[in-house]
Amino acid sequence: MRSRAANRRGVFAGRPGDALFAASHVATGEVPLLPPLCIGTGPGTVLFGEYGSPRGRPMRVFASRDGGARFEMVHAFAPGEVLHVHNVVWDAGLSHYWVLTGDFDAQPGIGRLSDDLTRFEWFVRGEQRFRAVDVFDCGDRLVYATDTQLEANALVSLDKRTGRCERLHPFEGSCIYACRFGGLYAITTTVEPSQVNASRDATLWISRDLERWECVLRAPKDRWHADYFQFGSLVLPRGASDREVVMVSGQAVRDFDGAVWIGRPA
Numbered sequence: 001m002r003s004r005a006a007n008r009r010g011v012f013a014g015r016p017g018d019a020l021f022a023a024s025h026v027a028t029g030e031v032p033l034l035p036p037l038c039i040g041t042g043p044g045t046v047l048f049g050e051y052g053s054p055r056g057r058p059m060r061v062f063a064s065r066d067g068g069a070r071f072e073m074v075h076a077f078a079p080g081e082v083l084h085v086h087n088v089v090w091d092a093g094l095s096h097y098w099v100l101t102g103d104f105d106a107q108p109g110i111g112r113l114s115d116d117l118t119r120f121e122w123f124v125r126g127e128q129r130f131r132a133v134d135v136f137d138c139g140d141r142l143v144y145a146t147d148t149q150l151e152a153n154a155l156v157s158l159d160k161r162t163g164r165c166e167r168l169h170p171f172e173g174s175c176i177y178a179c180r181f182g183g184l185y186a187i188t189t190t191v192e193p194s195q196v197n198a199s200r201d202a203t204l205w206i207s208r209d210l211e212r213w214e215c216v217l218r219a220p221k222d223r224w225h226a227d228y229f230q231f232g233s234l235v236l237p238r239g240a241s242d243r244e245v246v247m248v249s250g251q252a253v254r255d256f257d258g259a260v261w262i263g264r265p266a
Contacts, residue, residue, distance in 0.1 A: 002067035004046055006035045011048065013068030024064070026071040031057055034084070037133065038238060039068075042090035042097060042115070047074075049085020049099065059084055061099065063117055074117040075099075082107045086133045086147070093139060094160065098123075102131050102147070110142070110158070124163045129156055134178040134238070136185060136210065143168070143210050145175030145187045149194040155187070155210070169213050172199040177236035182244035183208055184265060191221040191232035191253075202234045202253050206246065206265070216246075217261065219253035226252065 005012045005021055010033065014021035026033050036048035046064040048071075056079050062071040077085075082101040089098045097113040099120065109125025110132065124130045128151045132144040142158045155169040173189035174197065180186070189203045204217035221232030230252040237247060246263050250256025 002069075004039050004068040006039055006048065008035055010035055011039070011068070011071065022069075024068055024071055026062055027073065028060075029073075031060075034059070036085070038087040040088035040090065040097070045117070046071075047088040047097065047117075049088055049101075051084040051086070053083060055079075059101075061085060061088060061113070075113060075120050077101070080107075082109070087135075088113070089135055089137070091137060091160075093137070098135065098142065100132050100135070101125075104150075108148075124158065124165070129154075129165055129167075130158075132156070133176050136178065136180065138210070145171055145178060147174045147176055149174060149192050149197055152196050153189070155213075168211065171205070172201075172203065173197050174231075176233065177238075179236040179238065180240035181246050182242055184244055184246065185210055186236055186246055186248075187213075188234040188236055188248065190234075191226070200232075202232045202250075204234050204246075204248055216263070217248065217256075219250055219256045222252050222254050222257060224252060 002013050011024040012021035013024050034050035034052035037051040039048045046068045049061045050059045058076040059082050060073050061075040063074045064071045083103040086100040095115045099111045099113050102108045106126040108131035111122045113120045128148040131148050133147050135142045135144040145155050146153045153171040154167045157166045171189050174192045177188045185207045187205045200221050202219045203215050205213045206216050207213045232253045233251040235249045249260045
């Protein structure tokens with residue numbers, strides 16, 4: 001089993017316990033790689049989409065079948081079709097991948113990539129309510145929190161069959177991180193001030209049923225400018241854990257910056 005990671009320099013893979021990960025080989029051709037925001041997994045496959053704000057170039061989805069050592073392109077969005085790819089998520093019930101994209105006009109959307117990685121089609125797109133970074137798979141629906149500075153953010157339920165969309169719970173900022181800890185669902189908000197998202201606090205919200213939510217941690221943005229020192233965020237791990245132990249770290253926030261907060265439900 002291999003572990004995978006990414007930063008602004010590229011994508012890396014290694015075995016659990018390795019002190020250093022090796023750089024993955026990504027077949028990019030003549031177009032330089034834009035490293036991902038998230039790395040997803042499916043049956044025998046590791047996938048990611050490019051993240052960045054380029055102009056005049058395709059944004060691509062890459063896949064590896066050897067645990068992350070080597071990646072090849074499996075889909076390319078035309079220049080301008082999406083600003084970037086947020087995530088690629090496997091749906092075990094429907095046996096395909098969900099591809100989450102952003103950010104403006106027709107660019108935000110959720111599409112379906114076939115299990116053999118050869119066919120892509122849009123499911124919903126073109127509205128900020130379809131702008132998501134991570135999702136909870138609830139069988140017949142996807143539940144996610146929106147990541148937008150243009151509208152008030154909220155938890156959204158998306159029917160997998162019809163595409164019907166329902167707002168479930170408001171959030172006070174952009175939602176970039178979501179994670180499952182045993183029977184707990186966790187979502188955090190990021191301080192990305194706009195006319196509709198004025199909060200100066202990054203927050204951590206917990207729920208057991210995706211209906212009733214409680215804010216259990218609030219961290220004010222630090223004094224440093226977000227353009228140079230990051231948005232204020234409470235960062236959750238990607239994926240899911242079978243333990244009800246919540247772990248979150250701070251970025252550009254007072255008191256919690258550079259620290260890990262670990263808690264159990266009361």
